[in-house]
Amino acid sequence: MTDKRGKLVVVGTGLRTVGHMTVEAISWIRMADRVVYVVGDPVAEDMIAALNEKSESLQTLYSSSTKRIDTYNAMVERVLSLVREGLTVCAVFYGHPGVFVYPSHEAVKQARAEGFSAVMLPGISAEDCLFADVGFDPATTGCSSYEATDYLFNQRPTDPASALVLWQIGILGNEGYSPMGRYETPLMPLLIAKLGRFFAPTHHVAVYEAAVQFGCRPRISWIRISGLATVELSAASTLYIPPGAPTRPDAQVHAQAVAMGIPIGGD
Numbered sequence: 001m002t003d004k005r006g007k008l009v010v011v012g013t014g015l016r017t018v019g020h021m022t023v024e025a026i027s028w029i030r031m032a033d034r035v036v037y038v039v040g041d042p043v044a045e046d047m048i049a050a051l052n053e054k055s056e057s058l059q060t061l062y063s064s065s066t067k068r069i070d071t072y073n074a075m076v077e078r079v080l081s082l083v084r085e086g087l088t089v090c091a092v093f094y095g096h097p098g099v100f101v102y103p104s105h106e107a108v109k110q111a112r113a114e115g116f117s118a119v120m121l122p123g124i125s126a127e128d129c130l131f132a133d134v135g136f137d138p139a140t141t142g143c144s145s146y147e148a149t150d151y152l153f154n155q156r157p158t159d160p161a162s163a164l165v166l167w168q169i170g171i172l173g174n175e176g177y178s179p180m181g182r183y184e185t186p187l188m189p190l191l192i193a194k195l196g197r198f199f200a201p202t203h204h205v206a207v208y209e210a211a212v213q214f215g216c217r218p219r220i221s222w223i224r225i226s227g228l229a230t231v232e233l234s235a236a237s238t239l240y241i242p243p244g245a246p247t248r249p250d251a252q253v254h255a256q257a258v259a260m261g262i263p264i265g266g267d
Contacts, residue, residue, distance in 0.1 A: 012123025
């Protein structure tokens, strides 16, 4: 019989564990009966172990011979097995636990479906760091955000007058796992061609990687879109594409607003 006393709390370490981990996350790690984590950072691992000695890494479930989705499902099952024992489990993930973290969402979903209490707490994501490091406000021109492989294979809206962010550009089209964090991206020419429908090949874009250690600087490499096939990428690489065209006002809505007596754009 399932013990419904089990509880799941999912937290994130932020991009830099020292400074980014919230007080709320630290409190749950300390209070939990068991802690499981996927962080890939020795500083974060040491900090988690210092906060709660009953902690274990799920990083060992990764294998170069296993698809990432199968590894993720194995992580979910391990988390739920502890919750089913009636334990308060704190699952810790790198960055924001709900941003590009399939196991966290799936574990919460399945735990709730089985009648357990499950919550996810917010953390600092790579997107938060991107806004600060590259220095752009999504409120200025707008910002579309897609996973790179998803963007390539699907008809996603692309507005050249708005910023475009493509996540996981360094693992484009790759379903496997590399312990070194480096992947082959043979589909990159297809992505370059697709971006060429909306942006000039000479349009400058940034390959971005957030700093993960205190005192280190982020990677911000500005290149032309046409150079994407030759630039060095990793699993942590994100592509930021600034607007390549001016915003086009909607004349019809503008006229309607003026007719209503509402001043627009300083009119």
